[in-house]
Amino acid sequence: MASNLLKKMPPLAGATGLVFVNASTNSIELIEARFFVDHPNLLYLVVDNNPGLRAVPDTIGHATKLSILVLDNTGLSALPDTLAATAVQTLTLNDNHFVKVPPVLGRLGSLRTLELQHNSIEVLDDSIGELAALEVLKLSYNPLVAASPEL
Numbered sequence: 001m002a003s004n005l006l007k008k009m010p011p012l013a014g015a016t017g018l019v020f021v022n023a024s025t026n027s028i029e030l031i032e033a034r035f036f037v038d039h040p041n042l043l044y045l046v047v048d049n050n051p052g053l054r055a056v057p058d059t060i061g062h063a064t065k066l067s068i069l070v071l072d073n074t075g076l077s078a079l080p081d082t083l084a085a086t087a088v089q090t091l092t093l094n095d096n097h098f099v100k101v102p103p104v105l106g107r108l109g110s111l112r113t114l115e116l117q118h119n120s121i122e123v124l125d126d127s128i129g130e131l132a133a134l135e136v137l138k139l140s141y142n143p144l145v146a147a148s149p150e151l
Helices: 034-038 058-062 081-085 103-107 126-130
Strands: 020-022 044-046 068-070 090-092 113-115 136-138
Touching: 034 058, 058 081, 081 103, 103 126
Parallel strands: 020 044, 044 068, 068 090, 090 113, 113 136
Antiparallel strands: none
């Protein structure tokens, strides 16, 4: 589905065994709520280069096997708390509108790689310190001026 003109990410009814979706470089503004409900076996989702995407639906929590999530260059500034129900190990959120580290990230116990480059994060809060499995942290090109004393 990459490099098309899709405005929304539709659920692909009946494809419950789907494990990989690349919807990069479209015009996606909406991921339909049913998408994650209909694809519980999803492991890898790429939705980068869709600058009109402003939100990830709460139903992402239904994708409990999701391990790689690429959301670079979207219009995101927040993530749903239900992301904590997934098994995300790699999360890329580069080139977005985050002004702080999303609190839900501290509850992603399997997270090994986190990229938040080219955002507007000024303070690194203590949720990053809760990520015991974290191996790679990329925060370049943010206006960071302080880190939580808890780190």
